[in-house]
Ligand SMILES: Nc1ncnc2c1ncn2[C@@H]1O[C@H](COP(=O)(O)OP(=O)(O)O)[C@@H](O)[C@H]1O
């Protein structure tokens with residue numbers, strides 16, 4: 001249950017008094033999610049999501065809130081953080097920073113078809129282009145520096161072969177970061193966690209309409225290719241084996257490339273970046289599994305899923321860029 005900080009109707013009414021979003025009609029805790037407290041908030045004017053931030057600091061939060069605002073105002077379907085009467089998009093409730101953002105239509109699709117992948121690819125490329133003139137810079141906080149720092153922390157929980165693979169992969173990624181190929185990769189604000197559960201679809205399964213991208217709280221400035229690799233490693237695989245499903249990968253990558261043509265440098269880097277995207281989630285899952293935060297109440301995701309994907313990518317299971 002992702003309600004770590006309970007909110008009563010009285011709390012919500014007091015919060016809404018700072019906004020021009022109308023009167024409270026309904027408040028309902030959202031059970032899914034692992035990071036933040038989320039409530040569906042219905043007012044006389046519309047439907048919103050109230051998020052209370054449990055992990056991110058007040059210094060980090062403006063980047064995410066301003067990025068979502070920027071993207072929403074550039075026509076990208078993302079939650080639009082609403083402003084208080086005095087113009088703040090971050091407020092405070094029950095001792096936690098919070099925001100009220102627009103509710104996006106639809107629900108997530110955990111068994112995607114090529115039509116879903118195509119829309120995710122095209123919208124991701126539009127999002128990258130729309131982020132080009134976003135002025136703030138905050139790195140992907142779970143990027144290379146974090147991998148280097150976390151490798152010795154999680155390695156003791158692994159068997160020797162897995163620990164060796166982890167150490168080698170961090171070394172490979174460290175060396176890659178120093179190359180001209182890596183330095184030249186186009187970059188900017190990236191979602192960095194655009195898994196199946198962070199995209200909503202309305203319409204029908206056969207004729208889906210993308211409702212939007214949610215959960216920007218792992219976003220950061222990184223290569224656009226990394227963002228695409230995170231998506232492909234989740235959306236375009238057979239979940240049991242981690243192997244690519246060619247028709248899904250083709251749909252996503254083709255649609256992305258039609259909106260933002262991929263460069264030759266990105267083609268050269270693809271194999272290594274696909275590996276880095278698997279490494280990132282193997283490591284965060286290892287940390288969450290073996291070193292859960294004190295308040296963590298949810299069953300952590302299975303780390304071996306991304307260990308398997310990383311091994312496959314290292315062994316050459318790569319779907320080429322168009
Ligand atoms: N703006 C939104 N529009 C519609 N549903 C949302 C929105 N934000 C969150 N949700 C719902 O809340 C759930 C949990 O949100 P999420 O941001 O993924 O939480 P967490 O950051 O805790 O993982 C989502 O799966 C979705 O059902």
Ligand SMILES: N[C@@H](CCOP(=O)(O)O)C(=O)O
Pocket residue numbers: 033034035193195197198215281284285301
């Ligand atoms: N996508 C990550 C976990 C992050 O959880 P979210 O609910 O905030 O998207 C993973 O699968 O490890």
